[in-house]
Every structure is written in structure tokens, then in C-alpha cells.
Amino acid sequence: MTVLMAYASLEGQTGKIAGFVADHLRQAGVAVEVFDTADKTAPLDVDGFERAVLAAPVHERRHPLTFEVFLGAHRTELEARPTLMLSVSLNAAFAEGRAEAQEYVTEMEMRTRFAATRTLLVPGAVQAGSYEYFETQILRHVVLRDFDYDVSDGPKEFTDWAALRQELDAFATAPSS
Incomplete structure (x- = not known):
């Protein structure tokens, strides 16, 4: 199996999470390619992957623009395979904030017109x-x-x-x- 690990990171925690995801899946025998959505010049063929893990932090109620542009640009290809969205926020760390953390994902889905197969609200740092x-x-x-x-x-x-x-x-x- 081949997995794309596409992410955006602003303060480093989501980058650390992306590295953890890649390492964990590789230890399970999965081929993983890590792609930073901030690297606008890097070529990427999403069709070459069977699954995709997508990770981005939330700052000021939004995921990074480069990440949302990536989702919008590759929406059709991503919808053709299982995807796991990791939305990283401090609100996800607290029971009282989880509903708001889910709102960030819903708002991103409305902007990008892309909804992942699965979503996990991941507490940040x-x-x-x-x-x-x-x-x-x-x-x-x-x-x-x-x-x-x-x-x-x-x-x-x-x-x-x-x-x-x-x-x-x-x-x-x-x-x-």
C-alpha cells in the first residue's frame, strides 16, 4: 500500500505529527511519501497513492491557505481514495472545545468542497x-x-x-x- 502524508505546519507541532504518521505507517510496512503543502514548486501526482493522510493546524479558525488550496486543487483525486484528515488545534484538547474544533473542519470543507473519508480532531501544542x-x-x-x-x-x-x-x-x- 502507498500513502500520501500531505501536511501544513506553522509552529512545528503538525510537522511533528506528520513525521509520526509517516514513521508509524512505515513500521507497519506501508510506503509513505511526505508532502509539505507549503512547497508550491514540488511536483505531486496524487493518483500514485492508494490512500492519503492530510494534516493541518488551525490558527484564527482556519487551516493554512496552502493546505486548503492543495485540497481544492486535488479534490477529485483525493475523493477517489480513502482519506484521513487530522485537524490539529488546541480546542481539540479540551472537551469544551471539541465542538468548535469540529466547526473548523466544517468551515474548511465548505471552502474547499472536500470532505475526508475520516476525520480526527488532534490536540495540538x-x-x-x-x-x-x-x-x-x-x-x-x-x-x-x-x-x-x-x-x-x-x-x-x-x-x-x-x-x-x-x-x-x-x-x-x-x-x-
């Missing part, structure tokens, strides 16, 4: 210490508003690697049709 004052305030009072985490506690990774591994195994072994 906070890169505390790397944000300017204004970014820290937005993170604290808008993004993390009522959640049980304080930005001043330092960097925090919320990604549930075991849940991601389980979803990848289910996706890789699911029937194609």
Missing part, C-alpha cells in the same frame, strides 16, 4: 516562551479562555499519541470502498 506579549494574551484570553491550562506554565504538548496511533491503524486496515 502550546509553544509558550516563543510568543510575543500580544500573542500570549490572545492565547491566554481567547484561545485557552476557560481551559485548565496557564500559558505561564511553559510549553505544553496536548497531542494524544496513543489515540493517533489507534486511528492510523484503523485507517490503514480499513477496506478501500
Whole structure:
């Protein structure tokens, strides 16, 4: 089986997730090609893959433009095969934020006219210490508003690697049709 791992990453956590996906699938004997949607000059033939894992972070309620353009441009080819969308956001880390995290996916689907076969809301990470004052305030009072985490506690990774591994195994072994 051949799998395309197409992703976009802004602060590094989704890139780390894409690497994890590729490594995990390769250990299971799957051929994986990793493609960064920000690389606009790289040639890619989506038809050469049996399945696709698609991963992108959410910032300001949107997935990166390069990722959404990729989905729109390859919509027909992606719809012809099983796809797994990994939408990475801090809202996915908290029960109170999961409905909003799903809204990000729904809004992306409306913009791109593409809906993946399967979707997983993946908790992201906070890169505390790397944000300017204004970014820290937005993170604290808008993004993390009522959640049980304080930005001043330092960097925090919320990604549930075991849940991601389980979803990848289910996706890789699911029937194609």
C-alpha cells in the first residue's frame, strides 16, 4: 500500500505529527511519501497513492491557505481514495472545545468542497516562551479562555499519541470502498 502524508505546519507541532504518521505507517510496512503543502514548486501526482493522510493546524479558525488550496486543487483525486484528515488545534484538547474544533473542519470543507473519508480532531501544542506579549494574551484570553491550562506554565504538548496511533491503524486496515 502507498500513502500520501500531505501536511501544513506553522509552529512545528503538525510537522511533528506528520513525521509520526509517516514513521508509524512505515513500521507497519506501508510506503509513505511526505508532502509539505507549503512547497508550491514540488511536483505531486496524487493518483500514485492508494490512500492519503492530510494534516493541518488551525490558527484564527482556519487551516493554512496552502493546505486548503492543495485540497481544492486535488479534490477529485483525493475523493477517489480513502482519506484521513487530522485537524490539529488546541480546542481539540479540551472537551469544551471539541465542538468548535469540529466547526473548523466544517468551515474548511465548505471552502474547499472536500470532505475526508475520516476525520480526527488532534490536540495540538502550546509553544509558550516563543510568543510575543500580544500573542500570549490572545492565547491566554481567547484561545485557552476557560481551559485548565496557564500559558505561564511553559510549553505544553496536548497531542494524544496513543489515540493517533489507534486511528492510523484503523485507517490503514480499513477496506478501500
